[in-house]
Amino acid sequence: MSPRPAPYAVRLARPSDLRHLAAIEDAGGALFEGLWGDLGGDPLTDPPPTGGHRADRPGFLLVAGDPVVGFVHVLEIEGAAHLEQLSVHPDAMRQGVGTALVRAALEEARWAGHEELSLCTYRDVPWNGPFYRRLGFTEVEDPEPWQRRLREHETALGLDRHGPRVVMRVALGRPAGT
Numbered sequence: 003m004s005p006r007p008a009p010y011a012v013r014l015a016r017p018s019d020l021r022h023l024a025a026i027e028d029a030g031g032a033l034f035e036g037l038w039g040d041l042g043g044d045p046l047t048d049p050p051p052t053g054g055h056r057a058d059r060p061g062f063l064l065v066a067g068d069p070v071v072g073f074v075h076v077l078e079i080e081g082a083a084h085l086e087q088l089s090v091h092p093d094a095m096r097q098g099v100g101t102a103l104v105r106a107a108l109e110e111a112r113w114a115g116h117e118e119l120s121l122c123t124y125r126d127v128p129w130n131g132p133f134y135r136r137l138g139f140t141e142v143e144d145p146e147p148w149q150r151r152l153r154e155h156e157t158a159l160g161l162d163r164h165g166p167r168v169v170m171r172v173a174l175g176r177p178a179g180t
Contacts, residue, residue, distance in 0.1 A: 009097055009098070009099075010066040010067035010068075010071055010072070010094070010097075010099055010102070011066065011067070011068070012064055012065070012066045012102050012103055012106040013064065013065060014062065014063070014064060014065075015053070015057065015063035015064065015065045015070075015073065016065075017057075019053065019063075019065050019070050019073075020052070020053025020054050020056070020057055020063075021053060022053065022065075022069060022070040023050075023052070023053035023056060023063075023065075023070070023073050023089070024049070024050045024051065024052050024053060026070065026071070026072060026073060026089045026090070026091045027050040027073075027087065027089040028049070028050055029089075029091050029092055030089050030090075030091075030092065031046060031047045032092065033092065033129065034046050034047075034164075035047075037127065038164055044160070045159045045160055045161060046161070046164070050087075056075050056086075056087075059075075059077055060077060060078040061075065061076045061077040061078045061083070061084075061086070062075075062076050062107075062110055062114075063075050063076075064076075064103055064106050064107055064110065066090070066094075066099045066102060066103055067094070067099075071090065071091045071093070071094035071099060072088075072089060072090035072091060072094060072099045072100065072103055073087070073088075073089055073103065074087070074088045074089075074103040074104060074106070074107045075087040075088075076107050076110070076111060076119065079148050079152075080146075080148045082116065082118070082120065082146070082148070083111040083114065083116040083118070083119045083120070083174075084119070084120050084121060084149075084152075085104070085107060085119055085120070085121035086121075088100055088103060088104060090103070095129075100129075100133065101137065104134075104137050105137070107119065108172065108174060111174055112174040112175065116174055117173065117174055118171050118172060118173050118174055119171065119172055119174060120142065120149060120169060120170065120171040121134065121139070121169070121170050121171075122149070122152055122153060122156060122167060122168070122169050122170075123167065123168065123170060124164065124165050124166070124167055124168075125141070125165065125166040125167065125168045126165055126166065127165065131168065131170070134170050134172075135170075137172070138172045139170040139171060139172045140170060140171065140172070141168045141169070141170055142168070142169040142170060142171050145169045149169045152169075153167065153169060
C-alpha cells in the first residue's frame with residue numbers, strides 16, 4: 003500500500019504566507035480544549051508568535067496549501083535541527099497534511115546537513131507523541147543540554163500539568179545522491 007498523497011503542496015514559506023501562521027496555530031487550541039476543557043489563561047492558549055517572528059529565527063518554515071492550511075517550523079539550536087511547531091488548521095486535519103509537512107521537514111533538515119531532527123511534545127496526546135512515533139521518532143532518554151533547557155522552560159510555563167512531555171528524535175541519514 004503506497005502512502006496517500008497530501009492534497010496540499012508543501013513548500014518553503016513565502017513572505018505573503020507569514021500572516022496566516024498565527025491564525026492556523028491559534029485554531030488548534032480548540033483541540034486541546036476538547037481534550038482538557040477550558041484552558042483560559044493557560045500557556046497553550048496564549049497568542050502564538052507571528053509568522054514574521056518565526057521567519058526571523060534561525061531555521062526554516064514550510065507551509066502546505068495556497069492559501070496556507072498548515073505549517074512546520076524547524077529551528078536551528080546550537081547547530082541542531084529542532085521541530086518547534088507543527089500546526090494544521092482543524093478544517094484540513096486527517097488529510098495527510100501534517101504527515102506531509104513533517105516528511106518535508108525531515109528532508110529539508112537532511113539536506114541542510116543535520117543528522118537528526120528533535121522535538122518536544124506530549125507523550126500521550128494522539129496528535130502528538132503517537133503521531134510522531136508513527137513517523138519514526140523515538141523518545142530521547144538522555145537529552146542534550148539545550149534540549150533539557152527547552153524542557154525546563156516548558157515546565158516553568160506549566161505545560162507539564164496536562165500530562166507527560168518528552169523529547170523525541172529521528173535520525174535523518176544522508177540525502178540520496180550525496
